[in-house]
Amino acid sequence: MTAPHSAVLVLEDGTRYVGTAYGALGRTLGEAVFATGMTGYQETLTDPSYAGQIVLMTAPHIGITGVNGEDGESDRIWVSGFIVRDPARTVSNHRATGSLDDALVEQGVVGISGIDTRAVTRRLRDAGVMRAGIFSGPDAALGEDEQLAAVRASESMTGRNLxxxxxxxxxxxxxxxxxxxxxxxxxxxxxxxxxxxxxxxxxxxxxxxxxxxxxxxxxxxxxxxxxxxxxxxxxxxxxxxxxxxxxxxxxxxxxxxxxxxxxxxxxxxxxxxxxxxxxxxxxxxxxxxxxxxxxxxxxxxxxxxxxxxxxxxxxxxxxxxxxxxxxxxxxxxxxxxxxxxxxxxxxxxxxxxxxxxxxxxxxxxxxxxxxxxxxxxxxxxxx
Known part of the structure; x- marks a missing residue:
């Protein structure tokens, strides 16, 4: 097994959360939001309404049912990034045709796992949703100032037509x-x-x-x-x-x-x-x-x-x-x-x-x- 890659979530206000890469490696920018559903992560990921957003799942364990060809709300994943606390190590569902991790990699969706999603949710509730970035692999090693500058230079959702x-x-x-x-x-x-x-x-x-x-x-x-x-x-x-x-x-x-x-x-x-x-x-x-x-x-x-x-x-x-x-x-x-x-x-x-x-x-x-x-x-x- 290869060692997991590091990743960091950077919020617009400078708050940082260090974790482990989940999905594709690289960087992604968008508006950080949280979704409170206990189920339905595949429907969430494939909902076009989430375009331009980095979605945090408040449910702590994500991915156990994998993905399948029937539950998608569209033919692709639309979220700009994905944040989970504990990704499933195995897939356990008779309808699954693949793992969530593999689907994220295949579609180039950069994510992060292993962070305290409760703390991030509380931050977004207190301060409001804000621009954010996930940096993993080589991008995780960029300087903090450079990462924050990239986040603050990204486009705001206000006034945006998608x-x-x-x-x-x-x-x-x-x-x-x-x-x-x-x-x-x-x-x-x-x-x-x-x-x-x-x-x-x-x-x-x-x-x-x-x-x-x-x-x-x-x-x-x-x-x-x-x-x-x-x-x-x-x-x-x-x-x-x-x-x-x-x-x-x-x-x-x-x-x-x-x-x-x-x-x-x-x-x-x-x-x-x-x-x-x-x-x-x-x-x-x-x-x-x-x-x-x-x-x-x-x-x-x-x-x-x-x-x-x-x-x-x-x-x-x-x-x-x-x-x-x-x-x-x-x-x-x-x-x-x-x-x-x-x-x-x-x-x-x-x-x-x-x-x-x-x-x-x-x-x-x-x-x-x-x-x-x-x-x-x-x-x-x-x-």
Whole structure:
């Protein structure tokens, strides 16, 4: 056996954590965030929403179930770096087709293990998420000043548009399963495979579109509805997507947005967005549906949120009628959903399609399906 390579995690504030290389050797830079899920690390790694981020898993033991060809949310790992405390020495799962370590090496993902991830999490909670770098192999021997300078010279997530990095380069079609009720145009801002599966399962022909799609290109498809997906980056850096969504809202096409799509709906309606101190990431966030009073345990991955009035129905600053906050996070009162009362549009900040669970909010896809059916009845259109 060869001796393990050393590695160091360097935070923007100068804090350093020395450990052991995990995955590929070299250096990587990004925004350090923590994810609290006890399971689902493969889904986390392959979620395009994590592009540009170095992800720390708060669960201490990672990798025991290996990786397989079925659980990925996309066809590649998107995280910029990976931080774990105790990587599994062996793989023990009948579905595994390989080890997590090998997958990280094959895809060039630089990681670090053997550090106190509780201490790093507490640091990020106290000071907020920040830019960071992992340096391993020869890069671990660089001077501390040089490593810190590289971190501080890296790009901030604030104002950053990453949609072009994760979106499909070409449009493609997924056909409906079972009884077809219509078509939905999905703007791919980092869409997950499970999202598309839930839409086709509810009778939609799904047109998956590149993030640079124009309104003329979208309307040429004559979709029955429009969906904006999850994705990475700052919604304040996505003015073109906001303008596209406003055109959709003016046409009164039924709209559903998830995560980044929720933030873009907020901005399209005229509200602002802001950066959370350390975001919501994991599969155990309590959210209340204010229409039913039911609390759902939900999956999250976002660092930005919509700034809209929580306790009252407000008028859209952009002129789209009345808007209510439909869902609220019970931990910090952050807006978790929007419902437009005068146009057929709603969104949620969390991930009802979460493949790693939980599935408390899966009913939202049924709500979207019914919204499309009701809208067609109102207008007299047919699929």
């Amino acid at each position: 949609s072009a990095t994760v979106s499909t380069p070409e449009p493609y079609l997924l056909e409906a399963e079972g009884e077809r009720i219509g078509s939905v145009a999905v703007l791919d801002l980092g869409v997950k495979a499970s999202t598309l599966a839930y839409l086709t399962a509810r009778g939609f022909d799904v047109h998956v579109l590149p993030q640079a799609t124009t309104k003329d290109e979208l309307f040429a498809l004559k979709p029955d509805a429009v969906f904006f997906s999850n994705g990475p980056g700052d919604p304040a850096g996505s003015d073109s997507h906001v303008e596209l969504l406003q055109a959709v809202l003016r046409e009164r096409l039924p709209f559903f947005g998830i995560c980044f799509g929720n933030q873009l709906l907020g901005r399209a309606l005229g509200y602002q967005t802001y950066k959370l101190p350390y975001g919501h990431r994991g599969i155990n966030q309590p959210v209340v549906d204010r229409a039913t009073g039911r609390t759902e345990i939900t999956a999250h991955n976002h660092g930005f949120a919509v700034d809209a009035p929580v306790d009252t129905v407000s008028d859209s600053p952009a002129g789209f009628g009345r808007v209510e906050v439909s869902h609220v996070n019970l931990n910090d009162n952050v807006v978790e959903g929007l419902n437009a009362l005068d146009i057929p549009a709603f969104s949620v900040q969390y991930h009802p399609e979460a493949a790693a669970g939980p599935h408390d909010a899966n009913y939202l896809f049924d709500r979207f399906r019914q919204l499309v059916i009701d809208s067609r009845t109102t207008t007299g259109d047919k699929a």
